[in-house]
Amino acid sequence: MRKKLIVGNLKMNPLTPTEFGRYLDMLERETNGKNFEKTEIVVCPPAVYFRQFLERKMKDVKLGAQDVYWEYQGAYTGEISAGMMKSNGAEYSIVGHSERRKYFGENEEIINVKLKAILKSGLNAILCIGESGEERKSNETASVLKKQLEKSLAGIGIGKTEYITVAYEPIWAVGTDKVPSSDEILEAKIIIKKILAELYSRKAVEKMRILYGGSVKSSCAGQVCVDPAMDGALIGRESLTPYEFIKIASLVDGG
Ligand code: 13P
Secondary structure, three states: OOOEEEEEEOOOOOOOHHHHHHHHHHHHHHHOOOOOOOEEEEEEOOHHHHHHHHHOOOOOEEEEEOOOEOOOOOOOOOOOEHHHHHHOOOOEEEEOOHHHHHHHOOOHHHHHHHHHHHHHHOOEEEEEEOOOHHHHHOOOHHHHHHHHHHHHOOOOOHHHHHHEEEEEOOHHHOOOOOOOOHHHHHHHHHHHHHHHHHHOOHHHHHOOOEEEEOOOOHHHHHHHHHOOOOOEEEEOHHHHOHHHHHHHHHHHHHO
16 A cells, blocks of 8 residues: 655645754754654655755654756756755655646646656656636636646656555635535546546556645645545645644554
């Protein structure tokens, strides 16, 4: 059985190395003595904090990037390549987050080249997909997920599928405190698996993890992760509080 995956997306937080140091103190305290047999835990801080994270040598928490640039190297002011993330300690990278789509104009073509760069560098990818509230209301969820998956995964062979995790993050649930019902999440998961099985094979898809993301809290982890049998969660705000973050990881690990 593949391990479940709990990912903390710290977004553009915390503000200073001192605050991040305190965060790591708390994270160490929360993970110490706990045994996550069925679950991998990944934290994705801003890249400026990678070294500080790695200096702690945490055995239960892996490092992830929030995004990468698709080029390998060169005159791309301000960008960080997938290879640089990898050689600086990251094992995972998020790609296609709805905030990247919204604020930085990322479309499926961009997400596709970023995903290819992530896989080429040897990082594991966490590909975010999800419909907007409008799209859900007009019954377009399945077609939106299909378009996002087909375009983002274009040209990526079956041999790479084990390095890709799909995070279903309905845009209307991100940062809002609204969460879908277990049935709605299960339905989305079935749709995603079906699309992936058409693109690859049922056998390959069995090895791909499908996470849920969007307003995950310990109080709803059962509803959004355990009941619809998700392979884990992608967590924003609650990952900034190690007590809550690790509580969710424990619930998922025991679920
Ligand atoms: P929240 O958990 O804060 O809703 O954010 C979800 C998210 O965007 C994780 O990538």
